[in-house]
Amino acid sequence: MQERRSEWALGRPRQAERKEVSVIEELGLVRIDDRLIHGQVIAVWCKQRRFTRIVILDDGVAADSFMHEVLSLAAPPNLKVDVFSIEEGVGILGEDTAGRGATMVLLKSPLAAKRLYDGGVKYSALNVGGIGNAPGRKNVFKNISASGEEIAILKYLMDKGVEITLLTVPGEKSKAFSALVRKL
Amino acid sequence: MINIVIVSHADLGDALIRAVEMIVGSTEGLYSVSLLPDDSPESFGEKLEAALQEIKGQETLVLIDLFGGTLYNVAARQVLKENVECVTGANLPMLLELTMSRDGASLPELAEDIARAGRESVKNLGPMLNK
Numbered sequence: 001m002q003e004r005r006s007e008w009a010l011g012r013p014r015q016a017e018r019k020e021v022s023v024i025e026e027l028g029l030v031r032i033d034d035r036l037i038h039g040q041v042i043a044v045w046c047k048q049r050r051f052t053r054i055v056i057l058d059d060g061v062a063a064d065s066f067m068h069e070v071l072s073l074a075a076p077p078n079l080k081v082d083v084f085s086i087e088e089g090v091g092i093l094g095e096d097t098a099g100r101g102a103t104m105v106l107l108k109s110p111l112a113a114k115r116l117y118d119g120g121v122k123y124s125a126l127n128v129g130g131i132g133n134a135p136g137r138k139n140v141f142k143n144i145s146a147s148g149e150e151i152a153i154l155k156y157l158m159d160k161g162v163e164i165t166l167l168t169v170p171g172e173k174s175k176a177f178s179a180l181v182r183k184l
Numbered sequence: 185m186i187n188i189v190i191v192s193h194a195d196l197g198d199a200l201i202r203a204v205e206m207i208v209g210s211t212e213g214l215y216s217v218s219l220l221p222d223d224s225p226e227s228f229g230e231k232l233e234a235a236l237q238e239i240k241g242q243e244t245l246v247l248i249d250l251f252g253g254t255l256y257n258v259a260a261r262q263v264l265k266e267n268v269e270c271v272t273g274a275n276l277p278m279l280l281e282l283t284m285s286r287d288g289a290s291l292p293e294l295a296e297d298i299a300r301a302g303r304e305s306v307k308n309l310g311p312m313l314n315k
Contacts, residue, residue: 034224034225034226035254036257037252037257038252038253038254038256039250039252039253039254066261067257067261070257070260070261074251074256075252131224132222132223132224132225132226132227133222133223133224133227134224134227143221
């Protein structure tokens with residue numbers, strides 16, 4: 001089976017290439033956004049790409065059924081919202097489940113992205129969409145801030161071959177992490 | 185008196201308060217908490233909690249500007265409190281209705297009334313005026 005790579009990063013189809021030996025369909029989008037589901041994600045990403053499922057991987061939200069309800073209520077009716085702990089997500093997304101290509105995975109932090117990757121879900125592209133400023137973090141690009149530790153994690157993933165793009169919503173200015181990392 | 189807390193992106197809440205006061209004059213019990221570009225959901229949540237702390241225990245209607253946005257994600261939890269209701273889609277007609285009918289109404293009724301007022305205030309004039 002031919003490997004499919006996500007096409008969102010550069011907005012055009014990519015030639016199939018193999019960095020990781022993968023026999024399962026590529027996930028539609030793996031995104032770090034500490035706001036999880038919000039206006040931009042729903043309005044722009046889901047209009048441009050035919051996502052049918054959003055999978056939120058966050059230990060806090062997974063333990064908070066009210067929050068799951070709040071997030072599901074805001075999603076359009078044709079979009080299924082699932083919430084799992086990262087450990088559960090590794091199990092679920094590591095398998096060749098139907099609709100993988102139409103699934104958006106939402107994570108709150110670079111650390112969560114690393115835990116998913118190291119757990120065995122070897123995505124080839126990572127979208128960093130939004131990380132709010134907080135003590136210990138500095139602004140990296142637009143609405144994206146990161147701590148030294150988080151930058152080190154993104155470098156780690158980049159060195160594993162993950163293509164990391166900083167982009168809030170499609171159509172806006174984006175930045176490849178590889179181009180930015182020298183200045184950080 | 186029922187408190188009104190507008191939860192908005194940028195300066196929308198402050199501007200809505202100024203706009204409603206331009207119509208009905210200065211009013212009490214109106215608060216605005218803003219999400220700024222640098223805020224994380226956590227830092228905004230702390231701001232909201234601090235603002236609500238001042239009026240803790242009092243009947244409060246939280247008016248959220250955008251259904252499905254970050255503010256909604258953070259503020260919706262307030263609805264679990266006994267004397268708090270949350271309504272999304274904040275606009276000027278809703279705030280007007282709130283300031284004018286909050287005396288005497290029960291909080292759940294008021295929440296229902298302003299949700300209706302908000303929906304009914306949206307009109308597409310072309311077809312209505314036989315353009």
